[in-house]
Amino acid sequence: MPSAGVEPPAKRRKWQKDANMVTIGGKAFSLEGYLDPTSRSEPTKATTLPETLATTADDKTKCSALSAEKKSDSRPRKDGRTGDRTRAPKIVAEDAALLKSRQELPIWHHRSEIQAALRNPDCNVLVLVGETGSGKSTQVPQFLYQESWCRRRKAKPSGSQDEVAVGGTIAITQPRRVAATTLAQRVSREVGTPLGKGKPDGLVGYSVRFDHVVPRGTKIKFLTEGTLLQELLRDPQLRQYSAVIVDEIHERSLDVDLLVGFLKQILTDGFHGRGGIPLKVVIMSATADVDVIRKFFTNPPGSDNMSERLQVVRIKGRQYPVEIMHEPRPVPDIQDALMKRILKIHLEEPLPGDILAFFTGQEEIESAQKLIEEHAQSLASNVPKIKVCPLYGQLSMEGQRDAFMPAGAPFTRKIVLATNIAETSVTVPGVRYVVDCGKAKVKKYRPRLGMESLLATVISKSSALQRSGRAGREGPGKCFRLYSESTFESFQDSDLPEILRSDVLSAVLTMKARGVGDVLSFPLMDTPDSDSIERALLQLHYLGALSGDGAITLAGETMAKLPIPAPYGAVLLAAARPEFDCVVEAIDIISCITSGEDIFLQLQSEEAQEEVGALRKEIQRREGDIITYLTSMQRYTGENADRNEWCKRLRMNMRNMRQALNIRRQLRGMCLKEKLLTGPLPADPQPFTPIDPVRADIIVKCFMRGFGLKTAMLAPDGSYVTVQGKHVVAIHPASVLHGQKKEAIMFLEHVFTNKNYAKRVSAIRANWIVEALESRY
Ligand SMILES: Nc1ncnc2c1ncn2[C@@H]1O[C@H](COP(=O)(O)OP(=O)(O)OP(=O)(O)O)[C@@H](O)[C@H]1O
DSSP states (O other), rough: OOOOOOOOOOHHHHEEEEEEEOETTTTTOEEEEEGGHHHOOOOOOOOOOSSSSSOOOOHHHHHHHHHHHHOOOOOOOSSSOOOOOOOOOOOOOHHHHHHHHHTTTGGGGGGGHHHHHOOOOOOOOSEEEEOSSSSSSHHHHHTTTGGGSSSSSEEOTTTSSOOOEOEEEEEEEEHHHHHHHHHHHHHHHHHHHHHHHHHHOOOOEEEEEEEEEEETTOOEEEEEEHHHHHHHOOOOOOEEEEEEEEEOGOOOHHHHHHHHHHHHHHHHHHTTTTTTTOOOOEEESSOOOHHHHHHHHHTTTOOOOOGGGGEEEEEEOSOOOOEEOOOOOOOSSSHHHHHHHHHHHHHHHHOOOOOEEEOHHHHHHHHHHHHHHHHHHSSTTTOOEEEEEEEEEOOOOHEEEEEEEESSSSTEEEEEEGGGGGGGSSOOEEEEEEEESSEEEEEEEEEETEEEEEEEOOOOHHHHHHHTTTTTSSSEEEESSSHHHHHHEEEEEOOOOOOSSSSOOHHHHHHTTOOOOOOOGSSOOOOOOOHHHHHHHHHHHHHTTTOOTTOOOOHHHHHHHSSSSSSHHHHHHHHHHHHTOOHHHHHHHHHHHTTTTOSSOOOOOOHHHHHHHHHHTOOOOBBBBBHHHHHHHHHHHOOOOOHHHHHTTTBBBHHHHHHHHHHHHHHHOOOOHSSSOOOOOOOOOOOOOOOOOOHHHHHHHHHHHTTTTTTEEETSSSEETTTTOOEEEEEEESTTTOOOOEEEEEEEEEEESSSEEEEEEEEEEEHHHHHHHHOOO
């Protein structure tokens, strides 16, 4: 296939002269399909569904299910769980078109088989494997929520005198927020109780970080794996649920591995803590290794044999075909190839049909967005307009939502630029064309060095299949792989589970907080090496999360509840102590750090660096990066006029700053709840006063309570040598301290890219290291 190219300006005039043809990369393309926008094209398919819907046969069943629910219905509590009160959701009849599309899904014909498998009192685990788009995520919870075993019941857990309510709701987990929220929206419409403002009742809800929408009467709740793990800390037997559906298990995130470990514990302890009422577990994926899952659930060391309790259902086929195209040979420059392919599709393929392109990271997406938008300005009037929507994990929920809305204007194509967050589970409405760059940024942790690397690496076959599965969901689709067929054949079948390649600190803390005494014998599908676990135990002890005998401390319990890595949790706990008293400032800093790749845009040209460097002087601090983050947040929230304009002037990442505000709000709320802060806090905007150097030192010292082990001393040869491990590190070029010599430094991140780098660096005194290492809670 010839390579396409971005039209050089000189040739653009030709488009205006000869509107039927354009030349890209030396090849002429016809624009016939676009020539008469009014008659030939339609806007991309709208996804908003009518609110007034026709009554269907299914509604009768649903209404009776709901009237049964009336007797023991639920009202949301502050913690997002449902109570046992009487109030049924108001039913809106289901759209006939939606029902028809459900019935056309391959999984529809397996409805009875799935229901029968779980009705069997001996079967508590169902493994469901079906192709992408076969209907697993949207349909399975709907097949199950009216089953009699799914009713809320009263039971007396062993050792308790009182009856408690058990079951009534189905939890369905997703690896990411975007999948959980969009699936909840879709399923809520399919069951006829669409989610929305002013709709307190409904059968479907969701719970993700920053957002909990759990209407009264919720029977199906979509959650991220992390949110369900948080619920496990409060409710170790998951008593509010009758079933937990673990979707997209093939992703093997650290959270999902922990989650199935806890589920297995609940399954194998005889449900005593649930008053004998079983919890059903459904494991789903298009690309999972069934043998691994079967082995995990049927061979519990030291417990009864589960082999009869596990069933497997396989669903064949997908609704629409996806044509897969490979490059004839490897492409030299991925970013360039992505741009060319996207623009080529835009010129060659007719509307309707949006594009979803997979990039490696936020930075790559942002630079591509800029180029495509610039290019869109110069398109001839008879070529469709372009709406670019970025989609990556750190983008705020509102920012992500755009990608799921129709382009919004006639004769416009939506082009979604995504990281692998759109790889599994999601349906991006309108998408017919997928472009897969064949790479993803993957975090790898080297426990001995305590160092993380984030490098773009080739994806697995499983990822490639998932990516192509994003096309062909609403009609036949095409997937353009920017690698050759033989390259695809060389990919590993699946990715290495996260637990084997990342820091297990937070996983060990979660286990401890959930009462796991011996972490090494916790049931895991893949066990990290004992060195990594021991290191995590030692670090948690240093952070004050574990006592000398390995039990969780009160401080550790609080850290486990906070939605940030344990070292930042330790910083917040220290900040609440009278000698530091800087929780508000610590939250500002942590919010900036955890909001995305960086709040400061990286500037390519030296000219731009010089120009912005002068402007950024007003926020840069000689103490280093963390006080610079603090000043940035204080200036941003203190901005009275136009915060976006302020970001533009200083070349700050507007999206990340907005996300930082969300995190700040959430952390403030949690710190008030945990009594680390006393309210009320002054409302923004507050007048900006630069923090004085004495207070700045106090804040840096407070951060050392979480990062005392991430320190380095200046050696006589001018290099920095880490206190732990004695490795040479360089200050990262993105740091305000880059190129400077300080007595000692503390860094919050240790990464390897082309060199061993310390990131987010602060200047410290050597004696502060001793103080921090000797301190204990
Ligand atoms: N938000 C949505 N908007 C429009 N259609 C949707 C939406 N979500 C799902 N669908 C439709 O429902 C079909 C089934 O989606 P579902 O997510 O249940 O499949 P799946 O088998 O779980 O796929 P995967 O394995 O890729 O997650 C999609 O192919 C699409 O046609």
